[in-house]
Amino acid sequence: MSHPFQVLRFREGEPVAMKEAVIREVLGPVTVGGMPDRGLPEWWNLRTPDGGEAEVYGDASCLSFTRVSGGLVLDAMAELALRAGAVIMPLDCPVLLQREHDRRHLPDAEMRAHAIVVPPTDWTGRAIERVVRPLPEPRRPVLPRFAYHSRAGVVAPTDAPCVCCGQERGWVYTGPVYGAGAPDAGICPYCIAFGKAAERYGATFNDLIDGDVPEEVAREILERTPGIPAWQSPRWLTHCGDGAEFLGTIGAEGLAHFPDAVETLRREWAGRGRPPAQVEEYLGALDAAGMPTAYLFRCRVCGTHLAYSDFT
Numbered sequence: 335m336s337h338p339f340q341v342l343r344f345r346e347g348e349p350v351a352m353k354e355a356v357i358r359e360v361l362g363p364v365t366v367g368g369m370p371d372r373g374l375p376e377w378w379n380l381r382t383p384d385g386g387e388a389e390v391y392g393d394a395s396c397l398s399f400t401r402v403s404g405g406l407v408l409d410a411m412a413e414l415a416l417r418a419g420a421v422i423m424p425l426d427c428p429v430l431l432q433r434e435h436d437r438r439h440l441p442d443a444e445m446r447a448h449a450i451v452v453p454p455t456d457w458t459g460r461a462i463e464r465v466v467r468p469l470p471e472p473r474r475p476v477l478p479r480f481a482y483h484s485r486a487g488v489v490a491p492t493d494a495p496c497v498c499c500g501q502e503r504g505w506v507y508t509g510p511v512y513g514a515g516a517p518d519a520g521i522c523p524y525c526i527a528f529g530k531a532a533e534r535y536g537a538t539f540n541d542l543i544d545g546d547v548p549e550e551v552a553r554e555i556l557e558r559t560p561g562i563p564a565w566q567s568p569r570w571l572t573h574c575g576d577g578a579e580f581l582g583t584i585g586a587e588g589l590a591h592f593p594d595a596v597e598t599l600r601r602e603w604a605g606r607g608r609p610p611a612q613v614e615e616y617l618g619a620l621d622a623a624g625m626p627t628a629y630l631f632r633c634r635v636c637g638t639h640l641a642y643s644d645f646t
């Protein structure tokens with residue numbers, strides 16, 4: 335398979351060291367020539383009884399595995415992550431988490447949005463293989479990038495052709511569609527990115543921009559950007575004269591990393607005449623996957639995080 339991996343333990347967005355004793359205990363028996371008496375080598379080779387191999391380098395805060403052959407080598411990597419309380423990061427693939435609780439510790443929103451939870455009982459080399467080489471599904475094409483949307487929560491895999499372009503793109507858009515003649519499901523993300531769905535159906539995917547932006551920005555957000563997966567009428571936040579980038583839904587735990595976004599929520603609710611105690615209670619009840627939830631954005635110009643909540 336020869337896919338590069340990293341094994342790390344994150345707390346509050348930062349890597350923290352794994353126990354060296356655990357690394358020595360798990361990888362020692364499959365290390366070519368054995369481990370030194372103490373500490374870890376700068377780099378070393380693994381060889382497993384099934385003929386599997388890998389090269390390992392790094393230190394207790396991040397171990398990289400390259401030239402990974404698959405088989406028992408992956409099982410050793412899985413056991414290491416399990417016992418060290420670490421996550422497995424295959425290059426260009428979703429991060430594997432042991433618990434939903436670990437998601438909030440990952441360092442960036444894109445990673446948090448796509449990470450997959452693998453329960454401890456399934457935490458084996460096979461599970462890693464399934465993420466790196468999704469089976470039995472075919473490998474899907476790369477998704478289009480959107481300047482104003484991280485794609486979090488609005489794209490799902492499918493084998494059905496797109497209702498707009500008729501192509502089997504491997505992905506379907508699952509967010510809101512506005513427009514009398516527009517199909518409310520089955521459009522591929524490429525038809526949104528390239529403006530085909532907007533042109534063909536007169537459809538938009540967003541309908542309210544909160545603030546003033548240039549005409550071409552407004553058109554890009556309304557016609558060529560996925561919508562916000564919201565319970566109530568969503569709105570697009572703006573900052574520094576530009577549309578902000580939508581990062582995803584976020585709850586109280588995640589918001590702890592974005593004090594600037596919490597400030598926007600606090601201001602908005604206080605502005606509606608809510609007493610401070612009630613405002614803090616709302617903030618504590620926000621849930622990334624439930625109700626009430628908050629919608630997190632980042633200014634594309636100054637980097638400030640912004641949020642609003644649909645709980646009124």
Ligand SMILES: [Zn+2]
Nearest residue numbers: 496499522525
């Ligand atoms: Zn399409």
Ligand SMILES: [Zn+2]
Nearest residue numbers: 573574633636
């Ligand atoms: Zn800004």
